[in-house]
Amino acid sequence: MSFISLLWVLLLGSLLGLELIGKVPPTLHTPLMSGANAISGITMLAALTLIVKAEGNVPLLIIGSVSLGFALFNVVGGFFVTDRMLAMFSRKPSNKK
Amino acid sequence: MNLPVIIKFVIDLLAVLLLALGIKGLSKVKSARDANRLAAFAMSLSVVGLLSYYLGTSGIAIQSWIWIIIGSILGSLFGAILAKKVPMTSMPETVALFNGCGGMSSLLVALGVAIFPISGGQENFDFFKSLINEVSISVSIFVGAITFTGSIVAMAKLQGWLSTPGWTQSKVRHFVNIVFAVASLIAFFDLINGNTSSIWLLVVVSSLLGIGVTLPIGGADMPVVISLLNSYSGIAAAAAGFVVDSQLLIVAGAMVGAAGLILTQVMCKGMNRSLVSVLFGGSLSAQSTTSSGSGEYTNITSCSVEECALTLEAANKVIIVPGYGLAVAQAQHTLREVTKKLEQNGIEVVYAIHPVAGRMPGHMNVLLAEADVPYEQLKEMDVVNPDFPATDVVLVLGANDVVNPQAKNDSSSPLYGMPVLDVQEARTVFVIKRGMSAGYSGIKNDLFDLPNTSMVFGDAKKVLNDLIGELKDLGVGEK
Numbered sequence: 001m002s003f004i005s006l007l008w009v010l011l012l013g014s015l016l017g018l019e020l021i022g023k024v025p026p027t028l029h030t031p032l033m034s035g036a037n038a039i040s041g042i043t044m045l046a047a048l049t050l051i052v053k054a055e056g057n058v059p060l061l062i063i064g065s066v067s068l069g070f071a072l073f074n075v076v077g078g079f080f081v082t083d084r085m086l087a088m089f090s091r092k093p094s095n096k097k
Numbered sequence: 098m099n100l101p102v103i104i105k106f107v108i109d110l111l112a113v114l115l116l117a118l119g120i121k122g123l124s125k126v127k128s129a130r131d132a133n134r135l136a137a138f139a140m141s142l143s144v145v146g147l148l149s150y151y152l153g154t155s156g157i158a159i160q161s162w163i164w165i166i167i168g169s170i171l172g173s174l175f176g177a178i179l180a181k182k183v184p185m186t187s188m189p190e191t192v193a194l195f196n197g198c199g200g201m202s203s204l205l206v207a208l209g210v211a212i213f214p215i216s217g218g219q220e221n222f223d224f225f226k227s228l229i230n231e232v233s234i235s236v237s238i239f240v241g242a243i244t245f246t247g248s249i250v251a252m253a254k255l256q257g258w259l260s261t262p263g264w265t266q267s268k269v270r271h272f273v274n275i276v277f278a279v280a281s282l283i284a285f286f287d288l289i290n291g292n293t294s295s296i297w298l299l300v301v302v303s304s305l306l307g308i309g310v311t312l313p314i315g316g317a318d319m320p321v322v323i324s325l326l327n328s329y330s331g332i333a334a335a336a337a338g339f340v341v342d343s344q345l346l347i348v349a350g351a352m353v354g355a356a357g358l359i360l361t362q363v364m365c366k367g368m369n370r371s372l373v374s375v376l377f378g379g380s381l382s383a384q385s386t387t388s389s390g391s392g393e394y395t396n397i398t399s400c401s402v403e404e405c406a407l408t409l410e411a412a413n414k415v416i417i418v419p420g421y422g423l424a425v426a427q428a429q430h431t432l433r434e435v436t437k438k439l440e441q442n443g444i445e446v447v448y449a450i451h452p453v454a455g456r457m458p459g460h461m462n463v464l465l466a467e468a469d470v471p472y473e474q475l476k477e478m479d480v481v482n483p484d485f486p487a488t489d490v491v492l493v494l495g496a497n498d499v500v501n502p503q504a505k506n507d508s509s510s511p512l513y514g515m516p517v518l519d520v521q522e523a524r525t526v527f528v529i530k531r532g533m534s535a536g537y538s539g540i541k542n543d544l545f546d547l548p549n550t551s552m553v554f555g556d557a558k559k560v561l562n563d564l565i566g567e568l569k570d571l572g573v574g575e576k
Contacts, residue, residue, distance in 0.1 A: 003229050006347060010335060013348035016117060017331075017355025024124040027450075027475070029360060030459040032123045033327055034192050035133050036356045039116060040199045040330040042140065042349040045147050046206040046337040047168070051161050052151045060213040061164045067205035068168030074199035077176030079137040081191060084180065086130040088466035 031085045038078025044071035101153030108146030109345045115139035116349055120356060126472070143345055185467050186424045188460060190255040193248045193323045196330050200244025203333035204300070207237035207340050211296050231289045233339030238296065239281060239303045240333040246307030248326050251319055254311075261313065270313050271377070277306040310376065318375045320453070321364045325372075328357025364453065394533065394541070400551040402560060405527050406567035412489035414445045416481065418518055419461055420454055422495020422530070428558035429468035432494065435564050436470075442573045448474050449481040449518050451499035478518055485522035493520060493528040493544075495557050501542045512540055526550040529560045 051064035122132025284299035331353030338346030454461035
């Protein structure tokens with residue numbers, strides 16, 4: 001991938017992000033922020049790449065592993081916590097006791 | 098193109114599509130939960146794509162597998178445990194913590210690539226081979242470090258572990274932060290010049306910059322900061338994407354970065370603050386002590402829970418204005434008991450939700466939903482404001498700045514121009530509050546001085562419990 005095409009990817013990704021989130025009811029801002037936050041843990045892919053390419057370099061393996069741990073903490077925790085919040089909205093009013 | 102490359106390409110494309118659909122779906126109440134799962138699925142898919150690509154091309158050494166498994170298990174385990182255990186009221190600080198760790202991850206990746214040039218024939222992977230690599234490594238470290246330390250400071254402040262030190266409110270802080278920023282810039286150029294050791298300088302000063310920028314910001318503005326840092330962590334991820342040459346990372350990071358910016362803007366609007374004043378203005382209360390906002394209350398009417406119950410019983414329409422104080426007292430369930438009784442008596446009950454009620458937009462909705470309040474009863478500010486003149490009783494529970502009429506009437510007030518709920522238009526207003534302390538902004542609330550406002554002093558939960566008792570005595574809700 002050339003640098004220029006990566007820049008295009010960056011630009012289009014940003015525009016997509018701006019468009020996607022344009023109209024969100026305030027109710028969903030906190031869950032949305034938390035969900036988007038979980039997605040930002042996508043750096044786990046970079047950490048994985050680092051580990052795979054370390055080729056027996058132990059310090060690098062450790063850095064990659066710690067990085068992967070931080071990223072997954074972000075991803076797993078983020079999605080779970082978002083789900084917990086959203087679970088409260090999905091209860092139907094008729095279920096009220 | 099050989100097969101593994103094609104497979105990875107298809108999987109990446111699919112993952113981007115699903116992530117975009119996930120974010121989109123998160124914007125509607127109905128689809129939000131499924132959308133969240135979809136996004137989670139897309140993330141796992143992307144991992145499968147990456148691993149299968151390496152298995153199909155260079156292979157993955159046993160040693161690598163071991164470290165992958167160690168990192169994955171520990172990270173996921175702690176993340177899942179925290180997510181399950183944390184109370185709903187601490188949501189903002191939890192998001193801050195997760196966010197900081199995402200930033201840390203990007204920082205470590207860039208650091209790893211910078212310190213240990215990776216051999217192995219990938220043409221784009223040679224350390225400092227091109228300017229682009231150097232720049233993306235620097236950006237990843239810079240933004241990652243700011244995200245990490247900034248988020249941790251934000252979390253600590255929200256948890257009450259850290260207060261705002263006095264010196265951070267003086268002009269000194271700008272000087273200190275400028276020094277950090279300039280030092281980062283120097284380290285950045287030094288790094289590009291090929292001086293590898295200055296990478297540590299970059300790590301240290303950008304970390305300090307993150308602390309220096311976040312520390313002076315008051316509690317009221319913290320949600321904006323968290324949202325902004327959330328955007329940063331997306332940028333850090335995108336920068337890491339340039340470092341390891343991954344389009345998927347760049348797209349996902351850019352999407353989160355852009356989305357975070359929009360959210361930040363929305364929050365600023367709701368609080369009538371510009372981003373610039375949030376970031377550089379210091380704590381709002383520190384300014385307002387010298388402005389016209391402060392002053393003595395002259396006409397406070399206080400009343401008992403009994404009077405409050407009597408008025409409520411006679412009402413036709415009641416609007417509840419919940420604020421963060423309600424959440425702190427964990428009184429949302431008790432509140433629901435009270436409103437159930439009123440509804441059983443044929444009284445119309447509506448909850449007026451200010452855009453920044455709680456600590457983040459939508460935070461209050463989550464807390465009320467937790468207490469089984471029907472979603473249809475939650476009305477947003479623009480919808481509910483015209484209803485106040487036709488309302489008999491307004492109950493303000495732990496909200497303060499968002500019902501301050503100063504925002505409309507007093508052009509010298511720091512709150513002036515902030516959208517507020519026009520509760521003073523209602524026939525009677527009860528403010529349930531622990532004492533006369535000021536709200537987040539530290540500004541006097543003119544509402545409390547109005548003749549149709551009565552204060553009911555006490556802890557929200559205790560007052561509501563007493564209210565249930567009084568309503569029972571009056572026979573409300575027991576047909």
